Amino acid sequence: MAREGACVAIADFNAKGAAEAAEAISREGGTAVAVTMDVTNEAQVSAGVNGAVAALGNLDIVVSNAGIQFIAPIHELSYADWRRVVSVHLDAAFLVTRAALQHMYAHQTRGSIIYIGSVHSKEASPLKAPYVSAKHGILGLCRTVAKEGAQFGVRSNVICPGFVRTALVERQIPEQAEQLGISEADVVKNVMLKGTVDGEFTTTADIAETAIFLASFPSNALTGQSIVVSHGWHMQ
Numbered sequence: 001m002a003r004e005g006a007c008v009a010i011a012d013f014n015a016k017g018a019a020e021a022a023e024a025i026s027r028e029g030g031t032a033v034a035v036t037m038d039v040t041n042e043a044q045v046s047a048g049v050n051g052a053v054a055a056l057g058n059l060d061i062v063v064s065n066a067g068i069q070f071i072a073p074i075h076e077l078s079y080a081d082w083r084r085v086v087s088v089h090l091d092a093a094f095l096v097t098r099a100a101l102q103h104m105y106a107h108q109t110r111g112s113i114i115y116i117g118s119v120h121s122k123e124a125s126p127l128k129a130p131y132v133s134a135k136h137g138i139l140g141l142c143r144t145v146a147k148e149g150a151q152f153g154v155r156s157n158v159i160c161p162g163f164v165r166t167a168l169v170e171r172q173i174p175e176q177a178e179q180l181g182i183s184e185a186d187v188v189k190n191v192m193l194k195g196t197v198d199g200e201f202t203t204t205a206d207i208a209e210t211a212i213f214l215a216s217f218p219s220n221a222l223t224g225q226s227i228v229v230s231h232g233w234h235m236q
């Protein structure tokens, strides 16, 4: 986004990580600020979005991306863990959307809201009930935003990645190996990448390309949609 000319606010509850990402963008000549916020905290989201707009002047594109994973079968899952995962994905998507729409509607920015869903917005896997449920819920939020936002020129879409080898996935490999009683290599080959057409991980660059495509699309023709980017793991 920054390479395409966007001024970017990196929002995360990991202040150091957000600052490092913003500095990396600035070093390459882009414009970026770091915003510290817990996306599940209503007051912090409002303050964070308002702060980003104050720093950068406007809000045209939102990527709702924060996420966590928790691996457990449903019969052993605590209500607290269920709520924690659903909150980071779905409650947070609502809070960020509401704060963003208030700016976009007031300033008629004809914005683009992009949710990071998952192939798990379309399919289920064992051991991931709260994640799968929340990621399915994001499709409903996106479609509602598309319908409400159209009159203001605001579009809303979901990117549904397959497995990307980020920290979130690295943590899951040993956890799934233990739960399923198989090796870590088998988790990668026979669980994560088994359904792909070529046995390859999706990359963060693939997801960034898709986000740029969605953000720059010129009309309401592309709204309320979900695009799966998964090396063919899920085809629709």
Ligand SMILES: NC(=O)c1ccc[n+]([C@@H]2O[C@H](COP(=O)([O-])OP(=O)(O)OC[C@H]3O[C@@H](n4cnc5c(N)ncnc54)[C@H](O)[C@@H]3O)[C@@H](O)[C@H]2O)c1
Residues within 6 Å of the ligand: 011, 012, 013, 014, 017, 037, 038, 039, 040, 064, 065, 066, 067, 068, 088, 116, 117, 118, 119, 160, 161, 162, 163, 164, 165, 166, 167, 168, 169
């Ligand atoms: N990695 C994958 O294979 C994959 C596949 C499909 C979808 N996704 C989705 O992509 C998104 C990004 O995941 P990732 O793989 O980069 O994971 P990651 O763990 O590398 O990054 C997640 C980020 O979210 C931040 N975060 C977590 N809870 C937060 C909170 N309460 N407030 C603010 N920030 C918070 C973390 O600090 C971290 O920077 C998530 O929504 C995830 O569900 C990932």
